[in-house]
Amino acid sequence: MLYGVQVLAAAFALVMAYQTYIHLRRGDLNGSTALLWELVWAGLLLVSVLPEPFQRFVGAFHVARLLDLVAIAALLLLAAITYRLHVAVRRLDGRLEKLVRQLALDRAGSGPEPVDDPQP
Amino acid sequence: MTQDGTGTRVTCLPMAAPAIVVVIPAHNEASRLPAVLRELGEHTGDLVRATVVVDDGSRDDTAEVARKAGAVVTRHALNLGKGSALLTGCELALRLGAGIIVTMDADGQHRPADLPALVAPLIAGDADVVLGARRFGDQMPALFRFGNRLLSGCLRAFYGLEVADSQSGYRALTASAFKAVRWSSRGYAVESEMLVHMARARLRCVEVPIPAIYHERYKGTQPLDGLMIVGQLVRWRLS
Numbered sequence: 001m002l003y004g005v006q007v008l009a010a011a012f013a014l015v016m017a018y019q020t021y022i023h024l025r026r027g028d029l030n031g032s033t034a035l036l037w038e039l040v041w042a043g044l045l046l047v048s049v050l051p052e053p054f055q056r057f058v059g060a061f062h063v064a065r066l067l068d069l070v071a072i073a074a075l076l077l078l079a080a081i082t083y084r085l086h087v088a089v090r091r092l093d094g095r096l097e098k099l100v101r102q103l104a105l106d107r108a109g110s111g112p113e114p115v116d117d118p119q120p
Numbered sequence: 121m122t123q124d125g126t127g128t129r130v131t132c133l134p135m136a137a138p139a140i141v142v143v144i145p146a147h148n149e150a151s152r153l154p155a156v157l158r159e160l161g162e163h164t165g166d167l168v169r170a171t172v173v174v175d176d177g178s179r180d181d182t183a184e185v186a187r188k189a190g191a192v193v194t195r196h197a198l199n200l201g202k203g204s205a206l207l208t209g210c211e212l213a214l215r216l217g218a219g220i221i222v223t224m225d226a227d228g229q230h231r232p233a234d235l236p237a238l239v240a241p242l243i244a245g246d247a248d249v250v251l252g253a254r255r256f257g258d259q260m261p262a263l264f265r266f267g268n269r270l271l272s273g274c275l276r277a278f279y280g281l282e283v284a285d286s287q288s289g290y291r292a293l294t295a296s297a298f299k300a301v302r303w304s305s306r307g308y309a310v311e312s313e314m315l316v317h318m319a320r321a322r323l324r325c326v327e328v329p330i331p332a333i334y335h336e337r338y339k340g341t342q343p344l345d346g347l348m349i350v351g352q353l354v355r356w357r358l359s
Binding site: 096097100101104107108 | 207
């Protein structure tokens with residue numbers, strides 16, 4: 001018998017696994033990144049549908065319920081992803097600024113730009 | 121200094137006076153910029169070699185109106201912020217052979233008529249950097265007055281720098297001073313970072329009084345920007 005929260009988590013894992021597959025087919029993700037994410041969603045699906053084999057970890061990690069352990073793991077994963085995104089965005093931001101300024105200096109005084117404004 | 125026909129005080133340059141280039145960062149200022157550029161021409165005459173307008177990703181005709189007014193125009197394809205636009209403008213000014221760079225706002229906050237007084241200490245060799253210091257009267261909104269005093273207080277406490285108006289964008293500096301104060305701030309922290317580098321490089325700084333003119337309360341440094349700048353000042357002090 002599955003509880004509501006288990007059904008919700010399983011459905012979420014399935015939707016996300018499908019999304020990952022879609023992004024792999026579109027070429028947004030490469031094979032290894034897609035595989036990594038599919039493993040994450042498969043793990044979530046497994047823990048949601050078959051929690052019993054994982055109950056032994058509850059005692060090992062000194063948490064009250066398996067759900068707490070999953071939530072803690074998810075928070076740690078989120079923190080790691082946020083940090084990685086922060087670094088990537090800063091790096092991209094710096095490169096973009098350098099490019100925009102270099103283009104401006106190279107085109108200085110050369111008349112109107114040939115391209116349209118990319119901003120909405 | 122002499123009086124011209126309009127009563128404006130005009131500085132007479134010695135023969136070997138360094139070339140002066142004015143740098144104006146502009147973002148969506150198509151309506152106010154023409155008047156600023158026209159006044160600049162009227163009040164400075166041959167004093168200024170060129171005026172550089174950096175259109176910082178405007179959605180209006182800022183670049184076009186500046187070009188029509190005879191300025192050297194360059195454009196950021198994306199809006200990067202005042203600090204980046206100033207940096208691009210100053211680097212372009214150096215390419216144009218500037219010996220003195222004057223920075224001013226595009227919205228008419230700074231009177232071109234004050235430019236000769238601003239560059240005079242540099243021409244005389246009495247300073248490396250000149251700041252246009254606004255009078256903190258009723259013209260300046262109370263919140264801006266408070267923020268400006270707070271930032272000036274931080275600069276005094278952290279760097280021992282005594283300036284009356286640390287956030288004025290109307291400044292003049294020599295080309296060598298620009299190389300010493302070259303900043304990395306993209307936004308409104310540029311004025312503070314410039315002063316931090318100036319203090320560290322022990323450059324000579326003079327303040328020249330200018331009037332405070334405000335057209336738009338919701339442009340320029342806002343309270344949140346001010347708090348971020350305080351944070352930056354602390355970070356620079358610790359670095």
